[in-house]
Amino acid sequence: MSDRMTGIPFAQLMRWAFKERAAEDSIFGVASAKFFRKSNQNTLALFGAELENPLGPAAGPHTQLAQNIIAAYLAGGRFFELKTVQILDGADLPVAKPCILAQDEGYNVEWSTELTVPDAFNEYVKAWFVLHILAEELGLGSSRGFLFNMSVGYDLAGIQSPKINAFIEGLKDASRTPIWRECREFLLGNLGMFERVDRAFIEAIPARVCDSITLSTLHGCPPEEIERIARYLLTEKGLHTYVKCNPTLLGYDFARRTLDQMGYDYLVFDDHHFQNDLQFADAVPMIGRLKNLAAERGLIFGVKLSNTFPVRIANQELPGEEMYMSGRSLYPLTINLAYRLAEAFAGDLRISYSGGADSFNIDRIYAAGIWPITLATTILKPGGYLRLQQLAERLEAAYHGPEFNGIDVARLRSLAESALTDSHHLKESREVGTRKLAKDVPLTDCFIAPCTVGCPIGQDVPEYLRLVQEGRYREAFAVIAAKNPLPFITGTLCNHRCMTKCTRIDYETPVGIRAAKLVAAERGFAEYSAGLKRPVIDSPFKVAVIGAGPAGLAAGYFLGRQGVDVTILDRKDKIGGIIQHIAPGFRISQAAIDHDLELVRSMGAKFRLGVDGNFSLAALRNEGFKYIFLAIGAWKPGRLKLAPCDREVINVLDFLETFNKTPQNLALGKNVAVVGAGNSAMDAARAAKRVAGVENVDVVYRRTRQYMPADRDELRLALADGVQFKELLAPLSFQNGVLRCQRMELGAPDGSGRRSPVPVPGAWDDLAVDSVIAAVGEGIETELLTDNGIGLDAEGRVQADPETHETSLANVFIGGDALRGPATIVEGIADGARFARIVLERENLGALDLAAPASFDTERQLSEIKLKKGLLQTPGQPESEGGRCLECDTVCNLCTEVCPNRANIAVRVHHEALHNRNQIVHLDAICNECGNCEAFCPYDSAPYRDKFTLYANQADFEESRNAGFLLLDEEARRFRVRLGEQTADVTFDSAGRCHGAIPAAIAALIWATYQDYHYLLR
Incomplete structure (x- = not known):
């Protein structure tokens, strides 16, 4: 295509404006509901x-x-x-x-x-x-x-x-x-x-x-x-x-x-x-x-x-x-x-x-x-x-x-x-990261909810947000629980990567997805549970799950729901993994955790708690377990190297577990330093502020706050609790109550814009500190795996099939922290669901059912979405956040909105070959390839290159490589169509039937453009 735009002739400009208004109630993509009408006589x-x-x-x-x-x-x-x-x-x-x-x-x-x-x-x-x-x-x-x-x-x-x-x-x-x-x-x-x-x-x-x-x-x-x-x-x-x-x-x-x-x-x-x-x-x-x-x-x-x-x-x-x-x-x-x-x-x-x-x-x-x-x-x-x-x-x-x-x-x-x-x-x-999804934009049916695709478990976010907005909490909970066994936990502690994909981030702030999920859980759980039927466990085989954290609980939940005999084993005395034992009470209540565990138990999974941590896969085989899922969690302490160091550095997991169970046993002194800047570091810092005798808590990090990996919400909560951030400091030694730190500065940005810290020669800061808590990344106990014959690669990671996560041992799978290193809650749930799906497929028990459909008033929904477009709003109460959701899986149209020239057009097409009635056509003649649509398309694509293109003349058609079409003969309704490397001429009869070898969806799009949007054709 050419990057040279051309103006629309005045006659076509007028016809376009008035015909679009008559057919679409809009002009150049601006809906009449968005027209500004002067309401008074005030002028300047x-x-x-x-x-x-x-x-x-x-x-x-x-x-x-x-x-x-x-x-x-x-x-x-x-x-x-x-x-x-x-x-x-x-x-x-x-x-x-x-x-x-x-x-x-x-x-x-x-x-x-x-x-x-x-x-x-x-x-x-x-x-x-x-x-x-x-x-x-x-x-x-x-x-x-x-x-x-x-x-x-x-x-x-x-x-x-x-x-x-x-x-x-x-x-x-x-x-x-x-x-x-x-x-x-x-x-x-x-x-x-x-x-x-x-x-x-x-x-x-x-x-x-x-x-x-x-x-x-x-x-x-x-x-x-x-x-x-x-x-x-x-x-x-x-x-x-x-x-x-x-x-x-x-x-x-x-x-x-x-x-x-x-x-x-x-x-x-x-x-x-x-x-x-x-x-x-x-x-x-x-x-x-x-x-x-x-x-x-x-x-x-x-x-x-x-x-x-x-x-x-x-x-x-x-x-x-x-x-x-x-x-x-x-x-x-x-x-x-x-x-x-x-x-x-x-x-x-x-x-x-x-x-x-x-x-x-x-x-x-x-x-x-x-x-x-x-x-x-x-x-x-x-x-x-x-x-x-x-x-x-x-x-x-x-x-x-x-x-x-x-x-x-x-x-x-x-x-x-x-x-x-x-x-x-x-x-x-603005949250760090990109809204882009690792997918190519399709020629048709490209509407997608980035939040859903960006979520490891594919939560149907727009659906449950609308249900919460409408007060339909039981249905909202059902939509969530179809893919997520831990609605309370994820509604409270999830790192909500979905929100970094939210289109609202390009307006003001992302929709409060996590908070709305918690509302659905709190207000929909009781009614949902009352109507829940316990599944009949009747599978001819047994499954063992080692680890009762998110990955293990998810595996038990999904398999139990399908009638599979599942036993979850854990060395701790309570189920819930790190969430149960490590998450501070000010982050999540025990009641919320218990509700999720009740939901998992209702699906029929059995539990063995307090078992020997040195498990034996052979022994489990001898018990008749055909499939085994390893979800052992990242409990191995990360190491903070300080030299010299004259007192013990406290591991963050040990500290938080003690804080949860016996906080009276903690003696940290007045001044505490937490080394690290992830969410666990923020938990530790906030917990330390609540320990008797502690007056000052510093988070020590070698970069600036801007680059801290913790969620922005967690940073704000830490600051609100009085935690201080010591930025651009790298701890070197801890001796005589002094934490000596190398002063750092940020070097040049790398390709992602991230600036690596480099030492400032001869510059140190000495912090008066009574205790140091290290939150520098935990690992998995690989010895448990190698002792059972599970292979590791040269870097010490578990060798597992990239698609199934099956280990080097047949029918032994791995997920969660054990697979990834410290994983997020939803990554663990996704791994558990994957394991359940594979077991069901291998046993010919059908597909894992993750659907919980909800019905909506489509016309009302479309009308409300139209009014939200272009409206910046500050966040409100969690139950009303659905009002800010732009429901991108129903109406996206981002490429049409952000194009200054109106070179991307939403065309209505009603055809069984298409899933969505709105389709995108790109207009070559008025595009100058500015690239703005590429920046905001949720796919890793550029609509001006990758969407189906309408050409104004033969020269433009031949100059471009875009898939697209050109009207050759008005009377004969003949078009030239390019798809990939193939070019063909096709004709349509008066009823819109295509005579030519092109896909039905493409033919429907061409005919709709010709029939209903003829003003686009030059």
Whole structure:
């Protein structure tokens, strides 16, 4: 495919908008429920016009094509900063692809529009007409209630060139341009399309598209050049003018310190831009002179804050050497720059703002007197343009009068100071990891719930979240218990990797999946248990499970449920493994554990407790056990090497077991150090704080808190309990009550962005410590395995079949910690379920039944999902978290939402060959391969390359390798189709029957596109 996008002809643009609205109740993917309709007469005075709200897309991907601007308007945008034009354009402009990465903080490597300047002009005029029509026809607001603001760069010679001059003059008066006549004539010739728009309205659409401009300059542009350009725009062009400023005005030290403090220490940049760019001391008098000049001319002058922030491409995030940062990490820089400039002018400075604005701060930015406010990064994320509706409504509620009355410097100072600690902008607020799944996106039926796939046991998360939301707790518990024998334990202690896959993480915070599971357990257990029938144990063979932790309990649960005779053996006096014996009571109650054990027991498993830990597989064989599952747990203490060391270092498992059973026996002294940074370290630190006599507990870790492997929730709970973190320290010795630590610093990021600690030569810290608890990773007692003839590999790991986990001994399997090293609870459950499935298959007892279907009101569900899209919400009570779940397995559409150009389309297809009625079609002609859909697709794929593609012409079809189709003959309904390396021509009869050798699902998708979405075909 080509990375060159083309504009949609005006006639097709209009037909697309109106036909999509009639068929789908949406326009360019913006559902009518998400249209922003002006509800009052409050407007803002700007550039001699009345602006309905001061919000819109920044100069960038959302203002490069007409449909982008239209989508932004529908959702709430009213101030449109058109994408920057420069003399270097079209095919002459070098743009690396992909050019956008907005997974968290945003990055890009683009400068200006990729269109030619005349083509960009055409897009802006087309959008101007359509916005007038939609405002009137749909009653969205006044057709005079929005503004276009042109953006140009990058030097005076280029701006004075005939090409850019024609662009500027054309937007000042478009009436004599061919595109103006084309649009006007089409509308006048198709008045039948409209109910509220008439000839007089169309003829009155003003030809003055823009009377304001924003100047964008490259890094290193001399201050005198910036001032010359601004003077030219004010005096020669008579335009209201904003000058875009760079965050480098703040100085290198401030930027480096701020980003490090907020967790963005991995960003690589030096001071050369800071030295070469406009300096603050020069900027203030220049701005003052330009303000005075504009006032003399009766024009408005202001600054646009801010440009993006340049950082080095250190890990191949994007092609090239330097990329430009934006989004939530840019916010603390931009808002502090706004404060410094506003303070320098005592508040008498107009600021147009863009730099990490979102729903959590936009009303506060506006309340400080800063507007208009434009956005890019936040609307590159899931929800896309739909996010603008919420933002527009917040600004409407915060309205404070029509005129600019200066900036409230005190309020802005408070906002700037709070930005440095605002959780929405701290890096650690986003869980470490990727939402990507190790799967290729299929051509059809690609909708998937990343939380479910990311869960080792495949919990049906969206289903039970909705059931909890609807108060159907017994059904929610049944859905959970179908795959999970430990709902209370996982609802409390699970490391919830599902939440790191949650689409909500790209909105604000993941859905509280674990907490909602616990609600289902607490409120659904009794009713579920009352109706539970104990299975009949009648298998002709016996199974032995060694270890009564999660893996062993799961094996007994699933096999017992299927009528298999299972005995679980454990050397401890209680079942439950590490959870029972190690997890502190403040983490999980005994009652919660007992409920899960009751559930497991109800499936018929038998238990032998207090058995000799030195088990004999031969003896178990002699007892008649045909299958054996080893789930012995990771009870072997990890070793912390300290030399010299004059007192015992306490192992974390020993400490926590004693804390649980006989805490009165613990004597730790006043000062305790916990070495390690996983969840067990947090448990130990919090437990130590509760031991009599302990006053101070330090967690000692060789990296910074940002890189601690413990769950963010566990870190916060530890801090709330008064635990202190000693970061960048590596313990060396423990002697005479002193824990000597090597001071560390973080080295350069590796490919994953993780920075390894390296010693600071000659630098130590001495901590006064009475006790040291080592939480440095536990192991398994491999001697128990080798003594029974189970083979290990060269690294001491159990040799097991990668698919079945069968060991070197026939019918002896392994799982949980014994297989993986310290495993998570759900990994153990998954291993137990796998073992049960294999036993059932080998004994021809059928498949393991993991289904617990629930019924929903489909239409209500689809309607509610549509309303959630683009709506940022703070977490509520656990029972209401289903209201935040986006139910991705029912409606995903992420690639359609995040595409600025609308190049991915959801098509409704009803066919038995397809499981989902929504399918994705990619439109080659309007895609520029920016890469944004790849960033957010849950699959390890790029929709712009990997989804079924509709081509506009034969040349594009031949240039691409995408699977896709091209309409060859309208009358004959003949298409050319490529699937893999095979290309074929197929035809359809009038009933939609395909004549040609292509899969039925693909044929159904092509026919639905042709029949119901004909406006997509050029």
